[in-house]
Structure formats: C-alpha cells, structure tokens
Amino acid sequence: MTPQDKVTKSHIAIMRSKEFCLFSGVLSIGDVSFQDDIPTAATNGRDVVYNPKFIDRLQSKELNFIVLHEAIHKAFQHMHLWKGLFKQNPMIANMAADYIVNQTIVNADPNSAITVMPSGALYDKRFDGWTTRQVFDTLIQENPNMNQGYQLDVHDWDGAEKLDDDEVNKVKKQIDTALRQGEILRGKMGGNQSRAINDLLKPKVNWRHELRQFMNNICSTKDKSSWRRPHRRFVSQDIYMPSMIGESVGDLVIGIDTSGSIRQKDIQAFLSEVVSICEDVIPKTVHLLYWDSDVAGAEQYKQHEYGNMLKSTKPMGGGGTEVRCVNKYLDKHKIKPEAVLIFTDGYVEEDWGGTWKYPTLWVVTSKEVSPHGKTINYEGED
Numbered sequence: 001m002t003p004q005d006k007v008t009k010s011h012i013a014i015m016r017s018k019e020f021c022l023f024s025g026v027l028s029i030g031d032v033s034f035q036d037d038i039p040t041a042a043t044n045g046r047d048v049v050y051n052p053k054f055i056d057r058l059q060s061k062e063l064n065f066i067v068l069h070e071a072i073h074k075a076f077q078h079m080h081l082w083k084g085l086f087k088q089n090p091m092i093a094n095m096a097a098d099y100i101v102n103q104t105i106v107n108a109d110p111n112s113a114i115t116v117m118p119s120g121a122l123y124d125k126r127f128d129g130w131t132t133r134q135v136f137d138t139l140i141q142e143n144p145n146m147n148q149g150y151q152l153d154v155h156d157w158d159g160a161e162k163l164d165d166d167e168v169n170k171v172k173k174q175i176d177t178a179l180r181q182g183e184i185l186r187g188k189m190g191g192n193q194s195r196a197i198n199d200l201l202k203p204k205v206n207w208r209h210e211l212r213q214f215m216n217n218i219c220s221t222k223d224k225s226s227w228r229r230p231h232r233r234f235v236s237q238d239i240y241m242p243s244m245i246g247e248s249v250g251d252l253v254i255g256i257d258t259s260g261s262i263r264q265k266d267i268q269a270f271l272s273e274v275v276s277i278c279e280d281v282i283p284k285t286v287h288l289l290y291w292d293s294d295v296a297g298a299e300q301y302k303q304h305e306y307g308n309m310l311k312s313t314k315p316m317g318g319g320g321t322e323v324r325c326v327n328k329y330l331d332k333h334k335i336k337p338e339a340v341l342i343f344t345d346g347y348v349e350e351d352w353g354g355t356w357k358y359p360t361l362w363v364v365t366s367k368e369v370s371p372h373g374k375t376i377n378y379e380g381e382d
Contacts, residue, residue: 003034003052010060010067018191019109025178026071029171040152043070044159045079046171061116065105068115069153072101075175075200078132079160080168085136086157092143094155096136099127104196121152129195131366133347176201199367207363208273210376211341214361215277218249218339250338252283253358255326257344258317259292262365266378270343270363271310278306287335288313293320295329321345324353343378346370 001009015024030046040054048070055063073079078097085093102123109115117123127135163171179201186193254274256267278286282303290297297316301309323344330337340360346368353372360373369375 003050003055004032006055006060006063007032007050007067010063013060013064013114014068014071017114018186018189019114020068021189021191022179022182022186022194022197023068023071023075024185025182026075026175027067029074029174029178038154040154041066041070042154042156042159043073043079044156044163045074045077046163046167047159048074049156058118059116061112061114062118065115065117065121066153068105069098069101069121072104073097073155074171075179075197076100076132077172077175079155079157080163080172082132082136083157083160085133086155089136089140090155090157092136092139095122096132096139097155098122098152099124099135100130100132100196103128104194108192108194118152131368133345133366137347207376207378210374211273211361211363212277214359214374215281215339218359249281249283251285251287251335252278253287253289253326253330253335253337253340255289255291255323255340255342255344256315257292257321257323257342257348258290258296258315259319259321262343262345264315266365267315267343268310270378271313274341275306275309278309283338287337289326289329290316291323291325291329292317293322294325298329321348322353323348324351327353327356330357340373342370 011027014020014027030043030048032048032050034052034055035049036051036053038049038051040051042049050066058066076097078101082093082097085096099122102117102121103125105115106117106123107128127138179197183197183201254271256262256270278301284303286301286306286309288299288301288309289295296319297314299313305312321344323342326340326342329335330340337358340356340358341363342360343363344365346362346364346366352362352370356372360370362370362373362375363378364370364375365378367377369377
C-alpha cells in the first residue's frame, strides 16, 4: 500500500469507530499531502502534511493515532489560538498542545481499540482537564530553557500565519459544523462523550447583551427617562427614544489585559461596546487602565469625552500577567468605582487578584472563570 492508501484506510477506520467518528467531518477539512522535507507530520490548522517514510514505519493503530492527532489540533484550533505561546517558546508550545491532544485520544480510547500511542508521544495524566496555556505555563516553570529535543509532529505555525482572517474564520465555521454533525453521529453509534468537544459546542453567550445587563443591574436606580435628550443609538435610524437620566452612577473602572493573546480588534470591539454603554448611563468618570504585571497605562475620561475614547486611547504594556495590580492601583489612588470591568485572557494568578471590593465583571477570552464577580466568556469578533 502507498502512504496515501494507508492514510485513506486510517480515515475510514476512524470514521467507522464509535470512539472517534465525531471527527469524521474534521478529517475532510483542508488538503492532505505528502512531502519528504518534514520529519513526521504537520498541520497549519487546515491542511495536513505527512512524511511518506514516517507513515511506512507506523503500525495501523499508530497511524490512526497520528491522523487523529493532527485532526484534533485542527478541531481545537491550536494553530490559531496559541500563536503567542509559539513566539515565547516554540518547543514548549508544541509540547503543551500535544499533551492536550494525546490526553483527548487516550480518554476516548483507553483500551487501545483503535489507536496505539507511538513511541515518543507525550502523555501525562496530571494534565487531564487542563488548557494548553496551563500546561505551557507549568512546562515553562519546570523547563524554562527547553527549546529542542521533542518532535512527534511539526506544528506549522508559519503556515498558520499565512492564513488571513477570512480563511481562519471559514475554517472555524467548517470545524464547528463538522463537530456538530460528528456529535450526532457519535450519539447514534453509542460512543462516549468528550468533555473537551462538549465545551467547544456549547452555545455562545451574547457577551454584548451580558455586558449591558451587568451595567443595567449596577445602574438600577437610574430609572427615569426623558425626551429632552433623545437616545443617540436610535437617532441614526430615525427612531426617537427617550434616554435615561439620573444621578446614581459614579466612577467606572475598565482594566484591559495587554500581556496575553488578546487581539487588538477584540480590544476595540470591547471598548466600542463600553463607550456605547457609557454614553447611555453617563458615569461620572471612566478610569481606563492597561495592565500586565503592573498598570502600564492609566487614562481618565469625563462625561463629555466618552465619544473620543476610541480615538485617543493608547494601549500600553506587554509584560507578565498579574491582575492584582489593578486592585493595588485603585487602593493607591483612592478610587472607589461604581463597578469594575476587566478584559483578559484569564491566565492570571490563582486567586484572580484577591478580594475585589466593588461589583466586578470579567470578560474573558478563554474558558477560564473568575471566582470573583461575574464572568462572560468572550468568543472574539469575526
């Protein structure tokens, strides 16, 4: 059999198995090719490349494992979500992602009915249920200087970088559709549910609605309306609605994490929504803080300045991640806000900054959940 025949046979075996049939559609996304200039296998998050000599060395169940390994990298969108980790340490980023993928395969096939882990593959049960970022941070602490020595597969970060936003969003939607169809097939075939896949398929929370609801709850005493000042949001649509008036809203603190993998356009989307809310509820002062391990930038805006916030703000930072610095800043400058909004990737210290004295909303770009206040998991802007 040719290497291509072997991979095709592996695809069929996976699609027919109750353990892994939910990945059937993911296997069909992107192109499969064979090249001698890579040591084993690689994916850019859409396409997969195999070294034919590597394929020939594998037993059938080992090949099933490798094919699934690449498919699950695609399903978890590792090549797009964790580019920031690769820039910090490529080897440890590869290892962290592989620990997560291999744990997923072992959990689904503990008795090796379909797969056998090839020699050299990474597996550590302590990482079961962890995120890639959590594993990365642990490995960095344990082996801060590691930068070579492991290579089950090659993670094509450069190839992933070449995919533009439209291509990435297209693949994201294809993967979501494929996994939802695969989950239906898994149910019919009686396979075990995957906790990780269930998390991927959970209905997305409307973060904008949740953010507004939080602010409405904070400003619940601002309940008088007036036609003297039409609501700005509806005027452009030739709809005249009364705006809210009152004296209940004090200062608002907005703390934006500038240390992690948050994209600039996501910061812009978050700030745009916050500015719109500020123009509705009119807090006395908005304190806009950019933070990493310290508050790197602090800006203040008064009521008449909210409309210029997006144009005038200058994000700063880029160091470590310690959200307690926001708390320290509030104490040091004797700021007592009506509410605190924190925008972060969620990879902060274990106690999430300690005690928060004021109503706090966390808009988190990962699946992490703060033990304080309310958390909205932000899915990003297309």
